[in-house]
Amino acid sequence: xxxxxxxxxxxxxxxxxxxxxxxxxxxxxxxxxxxxxxxxxxxxxxxxxxxxxxxxxxxxxxxxxxxxxxxxxxxxxxxxxxxxxxxxxxxxxxxxxxxxxxxxxxxxxxxxxxxxxxxxxxxxxxxxxxxxxxxxxxxxxxxxxxxxxxxxxxxxxxxxxxxxxxxxxxxxxxxxxxxxxxxxxxxxxxxxxxxxxxxxxxxxxxxxxxxxxxxxxxxxxxxxxxxxxxxxxxxxxxxxxxxxxxxxxxxxxxxxxxxxxxxxxxxxxxxxxxxxxxxxxxxxxxxxxxxxxxxxxxxxxxxxxxxxxxxxxxxxxxxxxxxxxxxxxxxxxxxxxxxxxxxxxxxxxxxxxxxxxxxxxxxxxxxxxxxxxxxxxxxxxxxxxxxxxxxxxxxxxxxxxxxxxxxxxxxxxxxxxxxxxxxxxxxxxxxxxxxxxxxxxxxxxxxxxxxxxxxxxxxxxxxxxxxxxxxxxxxxxxxxxxxxxxxxxxxxxxxxxxxxxxxxxxxxxxxxxxxxxxxxxxxx
Numbered sequence: 379x380x381x382x383x384x385x386x387x388x389x390x391x392x393x394x395x396x397x398x399x400x401x402x403x404x405x406x407x408x409x410x411x412x413x414x415x416x417x418x419x420x421x422x423x424x425x426x427x428x429x430x431x432x433x434x435x436x437x438x439x440x441x442x443x444x445x446x447x448x449x450x451x452x453x454x455x456x457x458x459x460x461x462x463x464x465x466x467x468x469x470x471x472x473x474x475x476x477x478x479x480x481x482x483x484x485x486x487x488x489x490x491x492x493x494x495x496x497x498x499x500x501x502x503x504x505x506x507x508x509x510x511x512x513x514x515x516x517x518x519x520x521x522x523x524x525x526x527x528x529x530x531x532x533x534x535x536x537x538x539x540x541x542x543x544x545x546x547x548x549x550x551x552x553x554x555x556x557x558x559x560x561x562x563x564x565x566x567x568x569x570x571x572x573x574x575x576x577x578x579x580x581x582x583x584x585x586x587x588x589x590x591x592x593x594x595x596x597x598x599x600x601x602x603x604x605x606x607x608x609x610x611x612x613x614x615x616x617x618x619x620x621x622x623x624x625x626x627x628x629x630x631x632x633x634x635x636x637x638x639x640x641x642x643x644x645x646x647x648x649x650x651x652x653x654x655x656x657x658x659x660x661x662x663x664x665x666x667x668x669x670x671x672x673x674x675x676x677x678x679x680x681x682x683x684x685x686x687x688x689x690x691x692x693x694x695x696x697x698x699x700x701x702x703x704x705x706x707x708x709x710x711x712x713x714x715x716x717x718x719x720x721x722x723x724x725x726x727x728x729x730x731x732x733x734x735x736x737x738x739x740x741x742x743x744x745x746x747x748x749x750x751x752x753x754x755x756x757x758x759x760x761x762x763x764x765x766x767x768x769x770x771x772x773x774x775x776x777x778x779x780x781x782x783x784x785x786x787x788x789x790x791x792x793x794x795x796x797x798x799x800x801x802x803x804x805x806x807x808x809x810x811x812x813x814x815x816x817x818x819x820x821x822x823x824x825x826x827x828x829x830x831x832x833x834x835x836x837x838x839x840x841x842x843x844x845x846x847x848x849x850x851x852x853x854x855x856x857x858x859x860x861x862x863x864x865x866x867x868x869x870x871x872x873x874x875x876x877x878x879x880x881x882x883x884x885x886x887x888x889x890x891x892x893x894x895x896x897x898x899x900x901x902x
Contacts, residue, residue, distance in 0.1 A: 471508045481512040489520055493771075497524045525679060531668060532677040562678030572715060581716040582724055585685075588710070589660070589736070592687055594727055596738050596775065598655040598806075600797040607731040611795045612772025615803035617811060619787040626818040627787075634697070636704035639743045642780050642787075644696070644703040645817060646741055647688045649810040652828055657690040662737040662774070665714045683718035685736055686710050692829060697821040740777035772796075776806070 473488070475481035488508065497504055504524035511517050519540075523533060539555055546553035573581075631641045647659050667673075667680040687710075688703050722735045729735060772794035781788040789810065793803045816828055886901040 469507075471506075472511070473508065474511045476511055476513060481510075485510045485512060485518055485520075492520065492522055527679060528677050529666075529679055529681050531666070531680070535675055535677050556675045558675060559672050560676070562676055565673060565676070565678065565680070569715070573717075577715070581713055584709075584713045585716055585721055585724065588687060589685065589725060592660050592736075593656055593658055594736075595733060596650070596655055596659060598650055598653060598739075598776070599802075600775075601799045601802050602797055604732050605796050608733075608772075608794065609796055610771050610773060612792050613795050613800060613803070615791045615793065615800060615807055617789040617791070617807040619789065619811065619814060621784075621786040623815055623818045624782065624787045627814070630697070630700070630818070630821050634700050634704055636700070636707070638782065640704045640707045641700060642743055642814075643686065643707065643741055644688065644700050645814050646778055646810060647703075648690055648696070648817075648825065648828065649806065649813045650739070651690045652813060653806050653809045657692075659688055659690075659739070660737045661686045661688075661739045661741050662734075663741050665711060667714075682714055684710055684714045685718075685721065686741075690825065692825040695822050695824050696817040699825060700821070734774055738775040740774045742777075742779045744779060744781045776803075778810075 475484050478484055488510065492506060492508070495506075497506075504527045506520075506522040508520040509517060510520060521533070521536065523536070528536070542553045542555055627641050628638055631638050634641070643661070643663075647661070650659060651657050663684050663686055664681045665684050667682055673680065686707060688706065691699055694702075725736065727735050772792055774792075775794050775797055777792040779790045779792075781790065789807060791803050791807055813828060816823070886899065888900055889898070890900040891898045
């Protein structure tokens, strides 16, 4: 069923259910208020500020064309309402840095400061623009768009159209812009119409069953205790995998009849388990939701969060296990229409300000065609689009993005510095390298072999004694000084075996031992 335009609503308020997913839950609104997508438009041959008023006119034209940019965020019970405001103006802040010792550094500092500046979700606007003049004929246009009204593709659309209008003003020729058969509100209404009662019930049944008994938190060892409230401060660690390895992974994916995404996801799950995490892991990913031609040129928040679950079985080969993972991934994406915030409301996981609900690990694969920067071409009469890299923000504990650029696989791991050190992030990536190269070389080997060799681990601080003290035993006081930092508990008079028997009598079916993907109950 195609997306169709609805009758004009003027300034009436329209219900935009999918827009709510950008903020996920009202409890996360404050944390997301500074969450934006940032790009820069460079111009090294023309004057962004001339002809007079051109830039402001271009931006206003873009905002009228894409009404999703003009929203004011209002909340009404469990839904989000977005009134259209075609006359809302966006201020362009101009700054002249010519003659400064390091204008590029100052421009970067401005971008950093803007990145942490919250948006006013109640009053708007949700788009901030700055025009920075570095040299006589070198300008940078900084654009920061809030996630609630746009995604990564939206920024490409906005940059491309600003560039087309800019060139039109300079040349005097009419701008060549694609027609917009629908607006984002039409898409939201269309998507909402698909979630009728029977369809929603089917989605609820699937996700309730799929995530039944799933762990609420990952069990990857952290370097620091989890704070009461996440600061979202982060850093990035990188890993480059050879193109020869990537080719073998693509061939393996074709052999199984799945995608490179599923193969890399399976390798990531095995790596986190090998590094010390649970065999049962829940990971988030995103669905672009732009699979219809009428949506290609729209600005709006289309992506939805999809939850993936996998349980490592080391008795299988990677090839055998990948076939199972591929089926689960296909099924999850087949039920991606369930809005994430509704899934959270349905499952009602424990909530706190330090933990993302349902999952804390994010995984994405970005192909060369997905992140190509040639939507706005470079040239003597063109604006050049480039991302503005600011300090990493960790929305999740760990977020792995694999970029398939045709010259290998570039892995970028964003980690929360509240929890992990750089050494731990590097250690996890090295474990991923070990897993990927092993399965690329021989996917038919049992997964158990990957666990027979020591996994990469972060180095111990020089001042600390090694954890394994078998060579140089620690005396009792040293053990207390090093490990006895928790609350004092009474020591039971019975032995460990009696405690185990008592637990078995009370909870015979509960998990007693979990090792390498195998679980034994107390009764067993």
